Amino acid sequence: MPNFLDHSRLILKRSPAAIALVSVGLNLGMPLVLAQSPETTDTVTLFNRAGASYQTGDTTFSVNTNQIVLDFDNSRLLTDPLGRVVGCAGEPLADYRGFLIALYEATGPLQTELGPLLVLEPSPTGIPPFPPGIVNVNPENKNPFDLGETEALGNPDLRGQFNFLLRNDQIAVDATYILLIRPPLGSFLDERRIQIRITAVAPNSFTYVANALDGLPLSLDNPSMMNQEITIPRAERNALVVFTTFFATLCQNEAIAIQKTADRATVTPGGIAVYRLSINNLSTSSLENVEVRDRLPLGFRLIEDSVQGIIGENPAILETQVNGRDITFTFQEPLPGGTPPENNPLARIVYAVEITPDALRGDGRNIAFVEGDRQDNNFTVRDGPAVYNVGIRNGLISDLGTIIGRVFEDKNFDGEQQYGEPGIPNAVVFMENGNRIVTDENGLFSVANVLPGWHAGVLDLTSVPGYAPAPNEKFIAEDRTYSRTVRLEPGGMARMNFAVTPLIPGEDE
Numbered sequence: 001m002p003n004f005l006d007h008s009r010l011i012l013k014r015s016p017a018a019i020a021l022v023s024v025g026l027n028l029g030m031p032l033v034l035a036q037s038p039e040t041t042d043t044v045t046l047f048n049r050a051g052a053s054y055q056t057g058d059t060t061f062s063v064n065t066n067q068i069v070l071d072f073d074n075s076r077l078l079t080d081p082l083g084r085v086v087g088c089a090g091e092p093l094a095d096y097r098g099f100l101i102a103l104y105e106a107t108g109p110l111q112t113e114l115g116p117l118l119v120l121e122p123s124p125t126g127i128p129p130f131p132p133g134i135v136n137v138n139p140e141n142k143n144p145f146d147l148g149e150t151e152a153l154g155n156p157d158l159r160g161q162f163n164f165l166l167r168n169d170q171i172a173v174d175a176t177y178i179l180l181i182r183p184p185l186g187s188f189l190d191e192r193r194i195q196i197r198i199t200a201v202a203p204n205s206f207t208y209v210a211n212a213l214d215g216l217p218l219s220l221d222n223p224s225m226m227n228q229e230i231t232i233p234r235a236e237r238n239a240l241v242v243f244t245t246f247f248a249t250l251c252q253n254e255a256i257a258i259q260k261t262a263d264r265a266t267v268t269p270g271g272i273a274v275y276r277l278s279i280n281n282l283s284t285s286s287l288e289n290v291e292v293r294d295r296l297p298l299g300f301r302l303i304e305d306s307v308q309g310i311i312g313e314n315p316a317i318l319e320t321q322v323n324g325r326d327i328t329f330t331f332q333e334p335l336p337g338g339t340p341p342e343n344n345p346l347a348r349i350v351y352a353v354e355i356t357p358d359a360l361r362g363d364g365r366n367i368a369f370v371e372g373d374r375q376d377n378n379f380t381v382r383d384g385p386a387v388y389n390v391g392i393r394n395g396l397i398s399d400l401g402t403i404i405g406r407v408f409e410d411k412n413f414d415g416e417q418q419y420g421e422p423g424i425p426n427a428v429v430f431m432e433n434g435n436r437i438v439t440d441e442n443g444l445f446s447v448a449n450v451l452p453g454w455h456a457g458v459l460d461l462t463s464v465p466g467y468a469p470a471p472n473e474k475f476i477a478e479d480r481t482y483s484r485t486v487r488l489e490p491g492g493m494a495r496m497n498f499a500v501t502p503l504i505p506g507e508d509e
Contacts, residue, residue, distance in 0.1 A: 104178045284338060457486075
């Protein structure tokens with residue numbers, strides 16, 4: 001499939017005079033031509049040299065290098081970007097009719113919003129603004145320019161090209177424009193927006209930054225390139241400088257989509273739910289290495305034997321990796337893509353999960369992401385999160401437990417309350433989460449609906465004046481401490497006792 005690099009080579013074959021101008025930009029993509037007038041002279045002389053050779057039979061003939069000299073009127077020389085709109089992989093589009101390309105002034109706090117159309121002057125007459133061999137496809141300097149006009153130029157290599165002529169006063173520091181490419185209505189391609197901001201202007205060069213406002217890369221060779229700073233040098237006596245910048249590629253901004261559903265809206269511990277993931281290829285290219293990352297809610301456990309993959313109506317092989325609550329599904333074959341994208345088959349993943357009692361501590365929120373690589377240009381495409389919430393009902397199973405305890409006077413220092421050892425009413429116990437519990441008239445307290453795990457409680461001695469922690473001759477680890485720790489099993493019960501003894505007069509509290 002031809003790309004724009006092939007197109008540049010075709011120009012060189014037909015136009016030796018363009019060799020010195022275009023060869024700088026051959027390796028990176030779309031050549032952009034800027035003509036900028038020197039400020040010190042009234043006329044600019046452009047020197048262009050070219051050489052060629054050809055072969056007839058066994059004999060090779062060489063042509064001596066010639067020099068072409070062109071004089072330009074400095075007062076009328078303009079600045080003109082020249083480029084071409086191509087498809088996702090750098091290929092020419094099948095039909096350019098209805099595709100509009102325009103330059104707008106940038107507005108907004110970040111200068112990322114479209115302002116008014118940039119006012120351009122008609123192309124000058126009598127003075128060629130382009131070097132020999134370069135065709136002005138927009139001689140009337142229209143803004144916006146309909147790329148469909150290039151279909152009638154009779155040269156297939158000019159299809160999709162565009163150029164605008166800018167005045168010298170429009171090249172200034174902080175001048176910011178937005179290049180917009182708009183497909184016709186009903187096209188499966190999305191529009192492009194690229195911000196062009198000039199950051200420096202020097203006698204022999206100027207610098208600008210191109211930013212992709214649409215999330216698509218600026219280079220087919222570097223899928224992560226969303227912005228690029230370029231400095232444009234100008235030779236001492238050259239009025240034209242050729243350099244390479246972003247690809248004007250038209251593609252699908254949203255090339256993949258993911259949705260998630262389940263077979264029920266609420267679940268209970270001990271039950272089973274079935275999740276369905278739908279992955280839609282919205283691009284004109286097949287997608288390789290498609291990977292779905294799915295994070296299950298707390299207490300949901302994958303039933304690995306239940307995983308099934310489908311592409312269209314055919315079974316698909318999936319590689320499944322489980323890491324705790326994180327599951328990764330990888331398709332072992334590409335997701336087909338074509339034109340139009342709405343005819344691409346839908347890919348689906350179906351699996352079942354078991355709901356454990358731990359689900360009662362979670363929120364039932366499931367999150368899934370998808371990513372893959374386009375086959376035509378190797379760009380990585382992503383979508384997500386796809387979120388699905390299920391309600392969690394207690395049912396007959398709950399992992400919440402209860403802590404019971406008492407504050408009492410321990411007369412024999414064994415840590416247990418026996419007959420004749422009274423409870424201490426209105427004693428205050430603080431739990432580790434800040435909850436404040438007061439004992440009843442018998443010194444008893446309880447805390448319901450407590451999560452399983454380790455918990456700690458501290459006796460507030462100011463609430464039991466005249467008492468101190470009792471020595472414990474049976475459990476040395478708890479001897480005369482103010483706190484207690486217990487481990488609560490799921491759905492279980494734990495005991496937290498505080499033994500106290502009356503203060504001996506004169507003893508430190």
